[in-house]
Amino acid sequence: MNILVLETDPREFAIIQQALGGNSNTVTPVPSSAQALQAVQSGGFQVLIVNQDTTDSGPAQLISRVRGLKTPNPVYILLVASANMDGKSLPKGDDFLQRPYITDDLKNRIEIAERIISLTDKLAQVQEQIESQAAFDGLTGFINRAGFLRQAAGELERSRRASMPLSLIALDIDNFKLINDRFGAKTGDDVLEVVAKVIREKSRPYDCIGRWAGDEFVIALPGVIGADAEKISERILAGIRGARIEVPNEPPLNVKVSAGIASILRITSTTEVMPILQEAQKAVARAKEAGGNQVYLAFL
Numbered sequence: 001m002n003i004l005v006l007e008t009d010p011r012e013f014a015i016i017q018q019a020l021g022g023n024s025n026t027v028t029p030v031p032s033s034a035q036a037l038q039a040v041q042s043g044g045f046q047v048l049i050v051n052q053d054t055t056d057s058g059p060a061q062l063i064s065r066v067r068g069l070k071t072p073n074p075v076y077i078l079l080v081a082s083a084n085m086d087g088k089s090l091p092k093g094d095d096f097l098q099r100p101y102i103t104d105d106l107k108n109r110i111e112i113a114e115r116i117i118s119l120t121d122k123l124a125q126v127q128e129q130i131e132s133q134a135a136f137d138g139l140t141g142f143i144n145r146a147g148f149l150r151q152a153a154g155e156l157e158r159s160r161r162a163s164m165p166l167s168l169i170a171l172d173i174d175n176f177k178l179i180n181d182r183f184g185a186k187t188g189d190d191v192l193e194v195v196a197k198v199i200r201e202k203s204r205p206y207d208c209i210g211r212w213a214g215d216e217f218v219i220a221l222p223g224v225i226g227a228d229a230e231k232i233s234e235r236i237l238a239g240i241r242g243a244r245i246e247v248p249n250e251p252p253l254n255v256k257v258s259a260g261i262a263s264i265l266r267i268t269s270t271t272e273v274m275p276i277l278q279e280a281q282k283a284v285a286r287a288k289e290a291g292g293n294q295v296y297l298a299f300l
Contacts, residue, residue: 001114003027004045004075006036006055006062012080016049019103020110033062041069046117047110052081052096073121076113137211139189140196148210152220152273155208160267165225167263168218168273169233170280171199174256174292176215183247191215191245191255198239203232216284218277225263226297233259233295241293256293260284264300276300 003025007013013029021027028045030036033056039045048066052059063077079096094116097109135147143151152168159166173179173195180188192215199217203209208220221229237257245253260283262276279298287296 001025001047001110001117002045003047003049003110004036004039005029005049006033007031007049007051008056009051012051015103016106019106025110032056033065036062037065037069040066040071040075043071045075046073047076047078047113049078049080052079073117076117078109078113139192140211140217142196142209142211142217144210145212148208148212148218148220149273151208151210152218152277155220155222156267156271156273156276159222160269160271164223164267165263165265166267166276167221167224167226167229167261168276168280169221169229170212170260170262170277170284171195171217171219171233171236172258172260172284172288173215174258174288175254179253179255183250183253187245187247187253191253194243194245195240195255195257198243199236202236202239216281218280220273225265226299229261229263230295230297233261237293237295258284258287258292259295260287261295261297262300263297 001024003020005013005016005027007016007029008031017027017029028039030039036048036050040048050059050062055062059079066075066077076094078094080101081096081098095109095113097105135143137144142148156166158164173191176188176191179191192211195215196211196217199209199219203219204221208222210218212218219232221232224232237259240255240257243255245255247253260280262279262283264271264276279300283296283298286298287294290296
């Protein structure tokens, strides 16, 4: 563990160095608050030990400034105070230690800090996993409706700033209800997985793809408009038509998909994702009305 020590007294630092140095710890001294802040800002330190009596700025101000730094992980702060100070009167750090102390006390404080830091890291990892799972559809691996709206809004804003067009494609499986009713939900899930795989393979690596609801998928295509969006849609539909989806004692399923495209050339500060997506969904309905298994394009 990397430990930063704000200490101006060489003898005090030597005691800390002797107690904590070696093993898995690296102990680094700094003589001033400014240098301590700079070192924390640079990252890599998990613990900051501050001598309450010799720091060149008020500990409360220093702690506040450390807490305000944008570091990848929070820094655990241990205040070392003189015997006439008590924990209630000290600034709010994470822990404090009164002098005179024996080195075992200092080691115990650092071991506690290490356990807390480890638990904090694990909690952060769990939180990140939960947030990731909440943003993605478990069956297809695509982002879900909420995640798509957030990401598509970002693509829309980037396209606006770059004066680029944008297209949204909505795709809907024509005969999905029939497949589900006849072969069951497990086969329906197999169909959704195959369709999602084809969509991913036939799209560009950086395209924003989401599962909107049920058997409906959505794709945001920054920088693409009109005929180019049609080509991408036709490529996806051809890939799905060519996919083999096996079912027991039956010929391979013939899956058909309709696509609706809403293309917008001029994006303004008032342009929003949902109206464009609604136009793409209307275009899907038009494609289905025309017999399905085809693409319908609408310009906005």
